[in-house]
Amino acid sequence: MEKIETKTIILPLNHKKNTQYTWLNPAIGFSKNLMFFALPAALIWYLADKSDYNWQWYRIVKYIGTFQKESFIPGPLLKGLWVTLQISVISLFLSCLTGLITAVFRLSPSFALRAIARIYLEVIRNTPLIVQIFFLYFVLSPVLGIERFTSAVLALSLFEGAYASEIIRAGIVSVSTEQWEAAASIGLKPFRIYRHIVLPQAIPVIIPPLAGQMISLIKDSALVSTIALYDLTMEGQMIIAETYMVFEIWFAVAVIYIIITAGLSIFTHFLEKKFSKSFNN
Amino acid sequence: MTQHGEISDYLSVHQLTKKFGKFTALDDISFSTKLGEFLCVLGPSGCGKTTVLRAIAGLEKPTSGTIVVEGRDVTQLPVSRRNVGIVFQSYALFPNLTAEDNIAYGLKQRSKKAKGVEGRVTELLETVGLSGMGNKYPAQLSGGQQQRVALARAMAISPHLLLLDEPLSALDAKVRIRLRSEIRQLQKRLGVTTIMVTHDQEEALTMADRILIIDRGKLVQMGTPGEVYDKPATPFVASFIGSMNFITKVRKMEDGIFGVGEHRLKISNGRGARRVQNGEPVMIGVRPEDVMIQADGGDGINTLNTLVSAIEYRGSLFRLSLNLPISGNDYTTIDADVPSEKVRRLGLQENMHLPIHLPVDRIRVYAA
Ligand SMILES: Nc1ncnc2c1ncn2[C@@H]1O[C@H](COP(=O)(O)OP(=O)(O)OP(=O)(O)O)[C@@H](O)[C@H]1O
Numbered sequence: 001m002e003k004i005e006t007k008t009i010i011l012p013l014n015h016k017k018n019t020q021y022t023w024l025n026p027a028i029g030f031s032k033n034l035m036f037f038a039l040p041a042a043l044i045w046y047l048a049d050k051s052d053y054n055w056q057w058y059r060i061v062k063y064i065g066t067f068q069k070e071s072f073i074p075g076p077l078l079k080g081l082w083v084t085l086q087i088s089v090i091s092l093f094l095s096c097l098t099g100l101i102t103a104v105f106r107l108s109p110s111f112a113l114r115a116i117a118r119i120y121l122e123v124i125r126n127t128p129l130i131v132q133i134f135f136l137y138f139v140l141s142p143v144l145g146i147e148r149f150t151s152a153v154l155a156l157s158l159f160e161g162a163y164a165s166e167i168i169r170a171g172i173v174s175v176s177t178e179q180w181e182a183a184a185s186i187g188l189k190p191f192r193i194y195r196h197i198v199l200p201q202a203i204p205v206i207i208p209p210l211a212g213q214m215i216s217l218i219k220d221s222a223l224v225s226t227i228a229l230y231d232l233t234m235e236g237q238m239i240i241a242e243t244y245m246v247f248e249i250w251f252a253v254a255v256i257y258i259i260i261t262a263g264l265s266i267f268t269h270f271l272e273k274k275f276s277k278s279f280n281n
Numbered sequence: 282m283t284q285h286g287e288i289s290d291y292l293s294v295h296q297l298t299k300k301f302g303k304f305t306a307l308d309d310i311s312f313s314t315k316l317g318e319f320l321c322v323l324g325p326s327g328c329g330k331t332t333v334l335r336a337i338a339g340l341e342k343p344t345s346g347t348i349v350v351e352g353r354d355v356t357q358l359p360v361s362r363r364n365v366g367i368v369f370q371s372y373a374l375f376p377n378l379t380a381e382d383n384i385a386y387g388l389k390q391r392s393k394k395a396k397g398v399e400g401r402v403t404e405l406l407e408t409v410g411l412s413g414m415g416n417k418y419p420a421q422l423s424g425g426q427q428q429r430v431a432l433a434r435a436m437a438i439s440p441h442l443l444l445l446d447e448p449l450s451a452l453d454a455k456v457r458i459r460l461r462s463e464i465r466q467l468q469k470r471l472g473v474t475t476i477m478v479t480h481d482q483e484e485a486l487t488m489a490d491r492i493l494i495i496d497r498g499k500l501v502q503m504g505t506p507g508e509v510y511d512k513p514a515t516p517f518v519a520s521f522i523g524s525m526n527f528i529t530k531v532r533k534m535e536d537g538i539f540g541v542g543e544h545r546l547k548i549s550n551g552r553g554a555r556r557v558q559n560g561e562p563v564m565i566g567v568r569p570e571d572v573m574i575q576a577d578g579g580d581g582i583n584t585l586n587t588l589v590s591a592i593e594y595r596g597s598l599f600r601l602s603l604n605l606p607i608s609g610n611d612y613t614t615i616d617a618d619v620p621s622e623k624v625r626r627l628g629l630q631e632n633m634h635l636p637i638h639l640p641v642d643r644i645r646v647y648a649a
């Protein structure tokens with residue numbers, strides 16, 4: 001008896017055709033973010049207005065920046081933003097790298113590599129970030145002779161790297177084992193298999209959740225203010241201590257964070273589009 | 282079973298056993314192939330065909346047993362060092378690479394000269410009939426075209442051994458038949474020793490030099506298509522490849538003579554008949570196309586009187602179901618394939634009495 005077989009060739013990525021992104025989407029995403037912010041903002045504004053709070057928006061301008069003799073002098077908020085951006089960008093890169101290495105270790109045939117990855121993951125995921133920052137800054141940095149900024153970057157990278165590794169691992173595992181077997185059978189070595197076969201297929205799966213993790217990273221970077229690093233949050237606190245403009249400054253700080261994270265969102269939408277369109281028909 | 286481990290054997294598998302936990306997927310399988318041979322592994326679903334292939338490929342570590350290629354024990358070698366070309370059941374093409382790149386990556390790993398690679402890819406695309414399609418992604422190709430890319434990719438590394446896991450099962454009948462002969466011609470031209478898994482008996486019979494039949498992890502028979510069809514070693518093989526009538530409650534009377542109820546059947550020695558002791562109960566088998574119609578009656582050897590109970594039209598032939606009285610009210614049914622022309626000429630109809638003849642040398646004897 002001959003069975004009638006229907007054609008069921010499911011290529012790994014074909015079925016999860018991403019929702020169609022148009023050129024407008026980043027803008028829509030951005031305005032969505034703004035909406036979520038704008039509604040509570042309006043509410044607070046309304047309540048604040050009813051109270052006798054004395055709004056002094058004009059005063060925050062000088063904390064952003066001033067012109068002196070035709071040259072722009074950045075204020076504390078912009079300086080803080082610069083520190084936040086530096087920490088975030090470096091940590092973003094390092095945490096992705098840590099994540100990738102940890103993911104590869106966890107999937108490695110070597111017991112030792114798997115164990116290392118596992119211990120790192122468990123330690124990081126079972127302790128609060130703030131404790132890790134303190135530990136690195138107060139315990140390790142004097143021993144290792146690393147400075148404040150480096151400690152902060154390391155703490156953030158290691159912390160977010162652990163979560164990134166789980167995301168990356170899931171992406172790698174989503175590529176079927178037959179892809180590995182086929183690649184190995186034509187003589188490709190593990191590094192080339194990762195680079196040319198597996199990661200290109202895993203990246204479209206990884207990007208959306210990884211982008212979410214990176215947005216967390218930017219927000220979590222605010223915690224470095226606890227070790228007196230003058231990032232955006234720290235500068236905000238300092239200005240408030242000086243001026244008592246609690247509402248205005250926190251508003252300004254929040255808006256700046258939103259602008260950064262929204263920027264990252266737009267960038268990842270772009271990446272997603274670039275990576276998914278190449279071979280998904 | 283053939284001798285294994287001879288010098289002239291290209292590949293030999295010795296006592297291969299594979300267990301998944303408590304479950305034995307392969308049980309003590311031994312066989313060998315000659316250089317350039319086309320071997321088909323045939324068996325029902327879940328019998329262990331893929332596992333055999335994967336063990337030979339180096340994708341599955343045997344629980345015990347050895348695999349020897351060209352006199353060298355390769356049992357412990359990983360797939361990347363065995364130089365085997367594999368076509369997976371699902372093709373497993375790299376969806377992120379074009380057809381060209383799918384084929385080229387194995388070559389690039391070998392030679393650093395990009396020029397040679399390009400020429401070879403073009404040549405391979407031509408070989409599998411996909412000239413000019415090189416820049417398409419797998420998702421843009423039809424099933425048959427993907428299959429060809431998979432074949433070209435496997436052959437790109439100039440493998441010593443080509444392993445195909447049901448490469449045609451996902452294709453429709455027309456394409457399948459065309460690809461059968463294409464694969465076979467290509468294999469002959471390249472002279473590459475090939476093992477192909479299939480559950481399609483017709484595919485195995487038409488393509489293979491030799492067929493390996495596996496049932497529940499055990500090798501039940503190995504032989505040329507003619508051998509396995511003509512001399513099926515077990516009732517399982519007989520009914521798995523083609524169809525066969527079985528008559529039970531048969532007894533050996535004396536050498537060459539078997540008793541079915543009051544009937545006496547003459548069976549030539551060497552069809553499994555010799556092994557049986559006198560008086561021992563056995564089962565005999567005869568293929569429907571070997572049952573001869575004797576409309577003119579006569580009481581020759583091995584002639585049995587039957588009653589036509591059903592006639593089924595099958596295009597070029599009819600399949601008759603014949604009731605054969607054994608003893609008293611005991612009946613057995615024998616199927617006979619009769620050419621349409623003969624059925625019309627003899628005016629065969631249901632409920633007709635029909636004497637049949639079972640040729641002495643077409644009856645096989647099996648242990649009951
Ligand atoms: N990795 C595994 N773990 C556990 N059991 C397995 C594994 N691989 C195969 N098996 C079992 O071994 C048996 C043989 O499997 P195999 O894939 O070789 O069958 P097959 O003959 O190729 O079947 P099909 O024609 O359906 O492809 C099956 O019963 C299957 O469930």
Ligand SMILES: [Mg+2]
Binds near residue numbers: 330331
């Ligand atoms: Mg199979």
